[in-house]
Amino acid sequence: MLLQVQRLTMRYGSTEVLSDVDFSMNAGELVAIVGPNGAGKSTLVAAISGEVPATGGTVLLQAQPVANYSARELALRRTVLPQSTSLLFHFTAYEVVHLGLHCAREAGADLDAPELVAAALEQVGIAHLRDRYVPTLSGGERQRVHLARCLVQMQASPRLGPKLLILDEPTASLDPAHQHRVMAIASAFTRRGNAAIAVVHDLNLAAAYADRLVVLNDGGVAYDGPVAGGLTPALLADVFRLDADILSHPRTGRPVILQSGPL
């Protein structure tokens, strides 16, 4: 098991945001985490990434508690694309993506860095922006620079086993085609023997790409399983207060959520 979240409890002050959450994933899976605003999705991924210590319970990455890894050891095993990035220093896109290699270089890895960086820029569709300064890029372009940085970071230590890509609302500032592209990149990453977690609000995007759906609500897991079983009108009504029908995509057979409005 690549990731095991065991009886995770997260509290801010006296407010309990997550209670006894259990959740695990294998290499090869793309898990979409969905849930209403304030359900605890970002809190869950912050605990999984080791950025915020668990109030209670354990998060195991490659069978070791995330709390036991040093920052560098964690950086070689998992990467996080946050909702927004405030790294606005005077670096070019190429230089920011290149930063993804630094943890591995210090660990003594032998890397053909320029090729890896160029391939990642190409993969996220911004090869033409490689020499632009990141603060001058649009929000969506910047988001793709950081996705490329994450991809490079996860190639930096091939000997350390399957990697975990954590995406917290990765598509928020992207146009529709790029939203699909990011999810397809995450999916391709899992097919190379890794795993990815994506927090997404767009249920259709989750339905189109995820292998598994985890629905968070009221501090706990309301559903954990195949996408098709989870996205029912009853669950959408209960958890999201949403009036919706579920159709089947005529070409892919994946669920399509037809939203009529709030309940």
Ligand SMILES: Nc1ncnc2c1ncn2[C@@H]1O[C@H](COP(=O)(O)OP(=O)(O)OP(=O)(O)O)[C@@H](O)[C@H]1O
């Ligand atoms: N640093 C903090 N201090 C106090 N409360 C917090 C803190 N961070 C988050 N919370 C609260 O914890 C709850 C869960 O927040 P979280 O950001 O994890 O939810 P989310 O599901 O990611 O929400 P959204 O969909 O709006 O991004 C919310 O009620 C939020 O107000």
